[in-house]
Amino acid sequence: MGSLPLSEPVLLILLSLVERPRHGYSILKNVEEMSDGRVTLSTGTLYGALRRLLDDRWIERFKEDESSRGRQAYRLTSRGRQILRLEVGRLKQLTRVASLRMVPKEM
Amino acid sequence: MLSLCRYLLYLYPPAHRYEYGEEMIAVLRERQAETRETCAMARWMAGAHEIVGLLRGALQEHVRAATGSHPWAVIPSRRFAMRSEFRFPKATGWLMTLILAAVVMAIEKAKAIQASIPEAHPQVGPIQPEQFTFLTSVALLFVCGCVVGAVGWAVLFALRRSGVQRLEELRPSRGRSSGGGLTI
Numbered sequence: 022m023g024s025l026p027l028s029e030p031v032l033l034i035l036l037s038l039v040e041r042p043r044h045g046y047s048i049l050k051n052v053e054e055m056s057d058g059r060v061t062l063s064t065g066t067l068y069g070a071l072r073r074l075l076d077d078r079w080i081e082r083f084k085e086d087e088s089s090r091g092r093q094a095y096r097l098t099s100r101g102r103q104i105l106r107l108e109v110g111r112l113k114q115l116t117r118v119a120s121l122r123m124v125p126k127e128m
Numbered sequence: 129m130l131s132l133c134r135y136l137l138y139l140y141p142p143a144h145r146y147e148y149g150e151e152m153i154a155v156l157r158e159r160q161a162e163t164r165e166t167c168a169m170a171r172w173m174a175g176a177h178e179i180v181g182l183l184r185g186a187l188q189e190h191v192r193a194a195t196g197s198h199p200w201a202v203i204p205s206r207r208f209a210m211r212s213e214f215r216f217p218k219a220t221g222w223l224m225t226l227i228l229a230a231v232v233m234a235i236e237k238a239k240a241i242q243a244s245i246p247e248a249h250p251q252v253g254p255i256q257p258e259q260f261t262f263l264t265s266v267a268l269l270f271v272c273g274c275v276v277g278a279v280g281w282a283v284l285f286a287l288r289r290s291g292v293q294r295l296e297e298l299r300p301s302r303g304r305s306s307g308g309g310l311t312i
Binding site: 044045046049061062063064065066067068069071072092093 | 133144147148151152154155156158159177178180181182183184185186188189
């Protein structure tokens, strides 16, 4: 896939949608939580990223309930899940190599 | 802070505002409620963070709307290509061709006049090119700047019109997902 590696905010946004669909504020809070407060997305940044993910069809948007005032929520598409799996696999492989290299060699 | 952010949302392209404006305001409102009980410094920092984010987001959306790609997006784009949904308005192409043809014709006409005058009216003598003084050059530059600005504005106006038109075409098919009009 030409889209990898993902940037950290995008990876975190996608990870926040793995378990269940979320709305904008819930994504922001979950991203903060997952990164221990290191990544704090602003609303403008979040919606720029969401729009791009929607354009690429990695996520989809739907109403949480059927009423016209129902909040919009976002969920991963199968394509999004596939991208996420590939990225997590890439990171695992990288971590494995890094951990092997970083272990002090016994003389 | 919320009212300032509402105004900043007007910096976004209308299509983006229509699609995400209400949602963004809802998130900003929740953000504000969350920081209400923190100290003034933390509130100020959070507000500044949101304002910078909105300004950057608006700029990115305008660039995206004009070029079809996100140059400084959160998601790095490795597919720098024209998107299929981006179409340069046909009218702009015709307009630019027409302007170019008019300029070329004017140059050719001027050359013909310059060549014919000395023969037809020997008392007038050969036409010499205009010797520009500093002030004339400045005035000429100013006029050129105005013309370029006007043409640029016309192109942007045509782009915006075509964008609004495309949005209008999209609306019926997105009926369920767009969530009604923007009330900001």
